[in-house]
Amino acid sequence: MAKAKPSLSFLLLLLLHVLFFTTLLEPSNSQPATDPNTDFIKSSCSSTHYPALCVQCLSGYAASVQQDSRQLARAALQVSLDRARTAGSYVAQLSRFQGITPRESQAVQDCVQNIGHSASQLSQSIDELGQMGGQGAAGEAFGWHMSNAQTWVSGALTDENMCLDGFSRPDMDGSVKNSVRGQVVELAQVVSNALALVDRYGSRHRGSKGQP
Numbered sequence: 001m002a003k004a005k006p007s008l009s010f011l012l013l014l015l016l017h018v019l020f021f022t023t024l025l026e027p028s029n030s031q032p033a034t035d036p037n038t039d040f041i042k043s044s045c046s047s048t049h050y051p052a053l054c055v056q057c058l059s060g061y062a063a064s065v066q067q068d069s070r071q072l073a074r075a076a077l078q079v080s081l082d083r084a085r086t087a088g089s090y091v092a093q094l095s096r097f098q099g100i101t102p103r104e105s106q107a108v109q110d111c112v113q114n115i116g117h118s119a120s121q122l123s124q125s126i127d128e129l130g131q132m133g134g135q136g137a138a139g140e141a142f143g144w145h146m147s148n149a150q151t152w153v154s155g156a157l158t159d160e161n162m163c164l165d166g167f168s169r170p171d172m173d174g175s176v177k178n179s180v181r182g183q184v185v186e187l188a189q190v191v192s193n194a195l196a197l198v199d200r201y202g203s204r205h206r207g208s209k210g211q212p
Helices: 008-025 036-045 051-065 069-096 102-130 139-165 175-208
Strands: none
Touching: 036 051, 036 069, 036 175, 051 069, 051 175, 069 102, 069 139, 069 175, 102 139, 102 175, 139 175
16 A cells, blocks of 8 residues: 655645754854943943044953943043154154245144144143042042043143144145144044043043042
């Protein structure tokens, strides 16, 4: 007696059954969970004026910063200081640019001084954050150092804007001005981000201590 052939619906059910368990046995292709330290940097950078640049500059510090607002602010200031030194060296080289006018040459020299002063103030702001005593700092001492740090970073930003003001005359439009702007505009954006992160650290710290 011939055996009955399995129905088409039974074969389809069997195929779906095999595919289901095969899928369960296959390794998952889903992306690993995001790094909470990197998420912290992205979240913190969202409070800055240039968040994409902020993340670009600071994502490499995720492991050392972890989720510490103070360490993130210090990293942002250190990046700013490094950028200021690089920009200062670059702008100084423009004084050797062939065909540079006397006015441009003077503006370049002034700009180098402005950037040098900016770097000095950024260095002082890093020192101020270093004297805040970490997460346990509180009271008048914290407020004093925080105010100093904010003042230094704001001063650094002013110096960079003064550099650009030196090229504001119509007869200064040219390759020298464009080269300076290419360096100083981004530097000012990095410093602006650092100031926002310093402010954020101050606000979060005072909030965690129940200070007004």
